[in-house]
Amino acid sequence: MDLGPFEADNTVSCRLASAIPDICKTDDCCLGIDEAGRGPVLGPMVYGICFCPVSKKDELKALKVADSKTLTEEQRESLFVNLDEAKSFVGWALQVISPNTISTSMLQRMKYNLNALSHDAAIGLVQFALDSGVQLKEVFVDTVGPAEKYQDKLSQRFPGIEVTVRPKADSLFPIVSAASICAKVARDHAVKGWKFLEDLGKVDTEYGSGYPGDPKTKSWLLNYLDPVFGYPQFVRFSWSTAQTLLDSNAVPVHWDDDEEDGEKSAARQNNTSMLSYFNRTSSQANGDQSSGRDAHRFFTERRLQNISSL
């Protein structure tokens, strides 16, 4: 699997796809959706789709694809080779969502949560298959959030396609197993070959599983913590594991949309309390206005001030 296009810019999301088999453009097809790397605090999350003609379901089954979680890395690699060899009737596409995209989306002013991000990635991939001419009739997907709601969302979005959202779909439907293998192989490659944009010298690649509970992952996070910048972009800042470590080991950073206690933030910004207006004295007027008058809006808007002392 060639992750070149993602590695060229691993700060954003990237779509990778196989060639579309000709038979998928003429025959009714089924399509499976699955994801890899949803839980880890490190690296990208990968959404994958796999599709083949409904008439070829048995041939797909004969490739012995199974849920990627029950397989070893070597087994997944060799099954991916099998899928690639079946390219006359099996196609796939992936959406690699960079950890930086995950962080900045989840921490956006208008929060864009992981479920919404996941749904949109899945919808985007199905639309890509349709746009590529795949004759989609059936879609199978593992659940993200409540199954019924997700099924309604997908059915409404793609009228005329029979959508099945089912927990454990990756072990029930071979086409979903195939998608899970593509996604997991891409995620493994992306993590293993991660090119740090940060200038960190030789980086220790003993990340562990990337899951917050893994002691190896935790000690890696501590080793690569910078008191000012926090972490390299490989880390999902929006994970509570990362936030907790930053809270106790990095310097505090305040944004104007922080939800913090009003009084505390006022004190920090040197704002005057409402009560102070009742006992205002002349000495409270800002030292930089000799006349004691407030500066004109023109200056305050531009944050321009006369300075007579530091």
Added chain:
Amino acid sequence: MSANNSVTTVQLGSVSQAVELPIHFLPCEIEHDGPAEVSQYFTSTVKDRKHELTVSFRGRGLKGQEVNCPEGYTGLVLKQVHKPSSDQEDGAVKVSSTFHNLTYWNLEIPPSTDDGVVMAMAWPKLADAIHGPVED
């Protein structure tokens, strides 16, 4: 502060030795005063896509723009060399670096001419129009 009689001296002689360094103006308050690994963690991750600068800091997306100092002006970064122990004592600062432009970063939206720092750069020209000598 109004009772403060001390004088802060800017050691202007230090301008000639000061180096020109890149400046990044971030839309947040960092509770840190000292050196930081800017080139390792920040500058190296800045992306320039279709003339739009993007980067992230602490997992938040920033968009940036180069802002030039007003013509004829130089930006100075001052460093305290003598901290007065009381408000009667005089202090001194030296010029640690200079700049003629800075990268202004906004949270998630691109900087615009409505942003304070961008607008502030027009003040010297306006000040000159108001206070400068009138020519025939």
